Amino acid sequence: MRLTVSLLLLFLVAVPASGWSASDQIHLSKGQTVYVPVYSNVFSGPRSLPYQLAATLSIRNTDMDSWLRITSIDYYDTSGKLLRRYQDKPLSIAPMASTYVHIEEKDVAGGFGANFIVKWQSDRTINAPIIESVMIGATSGQGISFVSPGQVIRPGIR
Template sequence: MTPFNRSRTTLAATVFCLLLLPALCWSTEPKRSRGQTVYVPAYSHVFTGPRANPYNLAISLTVRNTDPSAGMTVTAIDYHDHNGRLIRRYAPSPLGLTPLASSYIHLEEKDTSGGFAPKFIVRWESPRPISAPVIEAVMIGATSGQGISFVSQGQVIQER
């Protein structure tokens, strides 16, 4: 093969990979699942100033069923401290969420039982594959006219 033919072959392969392969390999369909275990990082406080003073934050964990036609069941919401120790269970019995329904857990600013880096472990399931829920923690604090808020997205750590 001459150098000219080699570069034409390389060019054709590059065009194939850049233009055609994504259409074949990457679907625009949302990910569907029958259940997951989701890790959601949270912050009961952040450190401020030169002395690293703690600034307490309220935490709201939200579970949103994104599927418009099927329900899901939250089977566990466990709250762990910064060392990984279980602090409390928020779903002692399964919690059903109808299509597009949401549920939440709220911890007040004064609840620092989780330490500086608590986390939630949320487990959910469905009898058939559904669009994966949005599970996130919203942290907010306000003192003396100052406020802070931010969101932490859940990360899937296990598929059912």
């Protein structure tokens, strides 16, 4: 018992009480390439039946003062084949504004391993945007929804 209490006290003293974690850090950049997983279906039941999902790519400018430019949004299927380009010219997003791309539930071209590659830029160093996909589906009174965060695969200039 004494050893347990001593270890607990040592742990409490050794752990900083700041309340910050690695995910709380502010990420600043002039641009990035972001990989965003998208699930147009998931498998359920003992027979692994596909459960179709609608997906929405969400891009949110988190900088309170600066615009950012989305230079490309490309949609790939499970095998890595480019299915669609959603951006033919740069799209500017105002401070604290957002934009989206929607993939309908009946669109199964992407498959289980679909993804978006989003590239963005800014003229100056800004807060990196939040880029994620939101999937939702409902069948026979059963519903499912979840969020898939984007992952930076090529950082821009800091």
